[in-house]
Amino acid sequence: MQIHFEQAGASFEGRVAVEPLTLSLTERRIGIIGLNGSGKTTFARMINGLVKPTQGRVTVDGFDSASDGETVRAKVGFIFQNPQNQIILPILHEDIALGLKNRRLPRHAVDAAVDGILRRFGIERLSGRRVHELSGGELQLAALASVLVTEPEVVILDEPTNQLDLRNRALVEKTVHGLDEMAIVISHDLDLIRDFDRVLLFHEGRLAADDAPSQVIARYRELAA
Amino acid sequence: MNTLYVTGNSLLHRLSARAKLIALAATGIALIVLASPLLLGISTLAALALYASVGIGWRQSWLRLRPVFVTIFVVAIFALLVNSPEEAAVTLLRLTTLVLLAAAVTATTGIGEFVDEITLAARPLERLGLVRASDIGLAVGLVIRFVPEVLGRYQAIRDAHEARGLKARPLTLAVPLIILTLKNADDIAAAIDARGIRGHKPARRSKER
Numbered sequence: 147m148q149i150h151f152e153q154a155g156a157s158f159e160g161r162v163a164v165e166p167l168t169l170s171l172t173e174r175r176i177g178i179i180g181l182n183g184s185g186k187t188t189f190a191r192m193i194n195g196l197v198k199p200t201q202g203r204v205t206v207d208g209f210d211s212a213s214d215g216e217t218v219r220a221k222v223g224f225i226f227q228n229p230q231n232q233i234i235l236p237i238l239h240e241d242i243a244l245g246l247k248n249r250r251l252p253r254h255a256v257d258a259a260v261d262g263i264l265r266r267f268g269i270e271r272l273s274g275r276r277v278h279e280l281s282g283g284e285l286q287l288a289a290l291a292s293v294l295v296t297e298p299e300v301v302i303l304d305e306p307t308n309q310l311d312l313r314n315r316a317l318v319e320k321t322v323h324g325l326d327e328m329a330i331v332i333s334h335d336l337d338l339i340r341d342f343d344r345v346l347l348f349h350e351g352r353l354a355a356d357d358a359p360s361q362v363i364a365r366y367r368e369l370a371a
Numbered sequence: 372m373n374t375l376y377v378t379g380n381s382l383l384h385r386l387s388a389r390a391k392l393i394a395l396a397a398t399g400i401a402l403i404v405l406a407s408p409l410l411l412g413i414s415t416l417a418a419l420a421l422y423a424s425v426g427i428g429w430r431q432s433w434l435r436l437r438p439v440f441v442t443i444f445v446v447a448i449f450a451l452l453v454n455s456p457e458e459a460a461v462t463l464l465r466l467t468t469l470v471l472l473a474a475a476v477t478a479t480t481g482i483g484e485f486v487d488e489i490t491l492a493a494r495p496l497e498r499l500g501l502v503r504a505s506d507i508g509l510a511v512g513l514v515i516r517f518v519p520e521v522l523g524r525y526q527a528i529r530d531a532h533e534a535r536g537l538k539a540r541p542l543t544l545a546v547p548l549i550i551l552t553l554k555n556a557d558d559i560a561a562a563i564d565a566r567g568i569r570g571h572k573p574a575r576r577s578k579e580r
């Protein structure tokens with residue numbers, strides 16, 4: 147899996163959110179940190195084409211994320227900053243099955259895939275629950291299950307431990323660490339990304355550091371001070 | 372996030388979505404044809420019994436059905452003014468029966484089932500090249516899904532007014548409601564894209580390695 151930015155940048159109504167940058171992402175665990183509004187979410191959304199670069203281009207395994215968005219999104223799963231917004235149907239197993247809908251699988255194959263993914267995250271008991279009744283941690287795992295059931299090669303998580311209590315935070319951290327898939331994680335929770343392979347730091351729309359976690363976290367502390 | 376579905380194990384819960392939708396459509400046609408207040412009155416009672424069997428509870432039912440019943444009432448009053456009392460009774464009973472039946476079906480059918488059945492029903496249109504059947508199914512599913520959501524948001528905005536000691540005026544309620552609903556629609560659209568729920572076009576799939 148190779149994600150490539152070629153002088154790619156994004157602006158909204160003329161205001162720059164991400165300055166043009168060139169880089170390749172191939173590591174299994176990549177963290178993204180930075181202050182509020184520094185461009186982390188925009189950068190991540192450029193990867194799967196939800197935000198189209200206003201200059202340059204972004205490719206995933208050679209597919210252009212702007213013009214070949216559907217192919218790219220099949221490879222790149224995305225867990226939103228607010229997972230409430232990505233759960234579309236109210237009952238968890240229905241929502242997970244929805245992601246498989248367009249494959250036109252027979253019913254038993256869909257059920258087997260849904261059961262399998264619930265078991266993988268140890269949340270079988272949530273299968274028939276209403277999504278709006280889940281706790282923050284359960285919701286995060288539910289969103290992860292609904293995305294991973296379609297077997298993307300990379301998963302992007304936008305602040306997965308935000309608003310979670312200590313126990314749920316630990317649960318989500320453990321789950322993220324255990325993923326087989328390549329993961330790109332945006333986080334204000336520095337513990338989560340401390341032993342990642344690579345960390346990117348955004349500051350006012352610019353890539354301010356790109357290195358091993360300890361160096362980048364140190365730089366972040368300087369910038370935030 | 373709320374849902375119109377009510378958990379339970381009534382007769383209606385056990386019937387398949389397809390059977391319920393077909394029966395609902397057939398009853399709808401029969402009700403339009405039927406013009407006897409007596410027969411319509413009996414249908415209304417039957418519909419009420421069926422609705423009660425679902426086990427929604429009076430308070431919930433009142434919350435859910437009040438807006439529709441207000442509308443039906445207005446329509447009936449109008450019929451009374453321009454037509455005969457009999458005409459008004461027919462309108463009132465016909466619409467009430469239909470609403471009760473539709474509400475009972477909605478409360479006992481999961482949205483996933485709705486999506487599947489509507490998608491299947493739209494397949495012939497897809498073969499004519501008019502639409503993507505799965506889009507129609509998804510659209511209907513989203514409508515059912517978001518009705519309670521919009522109502523819930525309305526409630527939240529009203530609470531916010533009260534908490535801040537503001538008087539709730541139609542304009543100060545409507546503007547945030549519309550903005551929040553549009554913002555939410557944007558998020559949902561992004562989620563549908565991100566999760567690939569509308570699927571790939573076959574031409575693109577062949578390019579995948």
Ligand SMILES: Nc1ncnc2c1ncn2[C@@H]1O[C@H](COP(=O)(O)OP(=O)(O)OP(=O)(O)O)[C@@H](O)[C@H]1O
Pocket residue numbers: 158162163180181182183184185186187188189227
């Ligand atoms: N859809 C949009 N329309 C207009 N401006 C936007 C849009 N999305 C983001 N922005 C702007 O782009 C900048 C970067 O936003 P972004 O959401 O990428 O920040 P972030 O680093 O994810 O912040 P946070 O930590 O608060 O989530 C901000 O100034 C924001 O206001």
Ligand SMILES: [Mg+2]
Pocket residue numbers: 186187188227304
């Ligand atoms: Mg963000």
